[in-house]
Amino acid sequence: MNEPVLELDSIAKAYHGGAAGPVDVLRGVSLRVARGEVVALVAPSGAGKSTLLHISGLLDTADRGRVVIDGVDMTRLSDATRTAVRRAQVGFIYQFHHLLPEFTAAENVILPQL
Structure with a gap:
């Protein structure tokens, strides 16, 4: 099997601030892509x-767990380094997207690398 380009290991995330207390959104989620x-x-x-x-x-950051991209544990990196990785290696097209119509989907994803 190929080495994963993305690996999530036991990710947990809760949101705070409501009257009911913290809301656990993710608990122990693991994924390899x-x-x-x-x-x-x-x-x-x-x-x-x-x-x-x-x-x-x-x-965003997890409360617990590890995010590994191309074999590098992102949870141990500084914010500045994670930003550099995000700019160079990560691309999203959201369901409600704001794409530049003159470019293809792939071109829109790689725009931050230009």
Whole structure:
């Protein structure tokens, strides 16, 4: 099997601030994605899909667990280094996207690298 390009190991995330106390959104989520593999996250609204994507794409941090991209543990890196990795190696197209219409989807994803 190919080495994973993305590995999530026991990811946990809770949101705080409500009157009811912390809300656990992710508890012990693990995922391995090999280069070239296509993965679909399908779950009801509020299940934590966007949170998982934000953590995977280094837009947010997990409370516990590890995010490994190309064999490098991102949880041990500084914010500046994670930002550099995100700019060079991560691309998203959201469901409600704001793409530049004159470019293809792939071109829109690689724009931060230009």
